[in-house]
Amino acid sequence: MAAKDEAVRRLREQLGEGALREDVEFRSGVSWTISCTPESLLSVMKIFNACGFYLESLTGLDFQDTLELVYHMNTYEPRARMAVRVLCPHDGEVPSVTGIFDSALWQEREAWEFFGVSFRGHPDLRRLLLPEDADYYPLRKDFGTVHAYRKREEVYG
């Protein structure tokens, strides 16, 4: 369990105690949840990289008041998955982590075309799955008919 504990120790130093939340029972499928600001995202990802983690999944969530980016980090250890949550406004900007994890090259392109978050410093921000001339963000809740559009605290409250 070395890599996981090492990552938690260094993240705690970097972000302070309040930003980390443990899920002991692994009920939601992650062992730790880390709340992070766009400014500190790169330093957090560098810690994960140094501890041997890989970027498992990157996705966005659209709420009425904010967009949320969820990065799932994992390492080759039992039950070591961690979620990094970054809040950013609609049409906001977060730093690209492509310099640290190559797999972000495609995953950020996907998040950009579906949610309209722009990634600062991404070398090749083109459409990945959508047509090149798409000028809409399909996974935002104001596109098409969706069942509900809620504020963030209504879901996590």
Add this chain to the structure above:
Amino acid sequence: MAEHFPQPVQQQLYSLNLGPQHPSTHGVLRVLLTLDGEYILKADPIIGYGHRGHEKMGENRTYLQFMPNSSRMDYLSGLLYNHGFCLAVEKLAGIDPPERAKYIRVICAELNRISSHLLWFGTFLMDLGAFTPFLYCFDDRENILDILDRVSGSRLTYSYCRFGGVARDVDEVFIDQTRAFIKRLRSRWPDYHNLVTKNIIFIHRVRDVGIIDKDLARRFGVTGPNLRAAGVPFDMRKVEPYEVYDRFDFEIPTGTKGDALDRYRVRLEEMEQSCRIIEQALDQLPGGAYRQERVRLKLTPPRGDVYFAFESARGQTAYYLVSDGSPYPYRVHVRVPSFGNLHCLTEVLRETLVADTIAILGSIDIVVPEIDR
């Protein structure tokens, strides 16, 4: 004097579109290759031709209505996706299915994994120019499809799992058929090894070709048999045991180098391990209910999110579900293994031969609709 000699030939680069409808791309995938002679300087996979917006569809359907969608993402191992989605929702809603249902699901999922690997085995060798193994594999695979067809009612896009159980119970005929199939598959291994594994042409085509080592795999998020071929024993069934996998005795086959030959060996060994799991599950199969009563059709899981990872035929797959307490999921995200597996091609294909491209593309076993979702 010097001007009488021919000028040195300028480096001539040209682009070649592999696909989107080339038989060896296994679906609508286009790989834009920049070539210098027969060597690849740059490979850019272009995807999205089969994008159907499953994630958006998930937001407009109840959890049960999304069930058939799950198996359409990967039509070769649909039951595994179906199984995974079912487990993710059960974890979110706190449903615990009866023991018998768990065993039935594991048996069917492993059968589906073997059928997916068999199809990969056949098509991989067909990409390399060998047609006979393809016919052998489809002959074997047909048996599995018949068994699963009888129990679930479909041959490819299964929608067999239900929240709290399975759609239909299995009977003695199913058990006999499955046992007979495993016996038959085992009797085929010597044929496969004589035909392919010991084949010197095959070995020369795949040995030391398309090496994906540990570091490359980590950077690109490669999982599944492709990662295990690099020597990392990482399998969701062992690392984060779900369902009843922790009750069975099986091994995680690994390779050493991570070349195409290792990936071939790992998958072949994995089929044998799946046979072992099925045999043990059949021996331990308990009686009782196959489905939990009183699971509401319009499930309303409590608020919150769940990230559920499982091992599909191509690697680590995961459903990320966010619930706002209504019968409709607020967000459905699927982490697909082929996404990372295909992405690493940009790195692996650099400075290889065009002929090796086909061997590499075949050996990493991608399903394009799965990436497109």
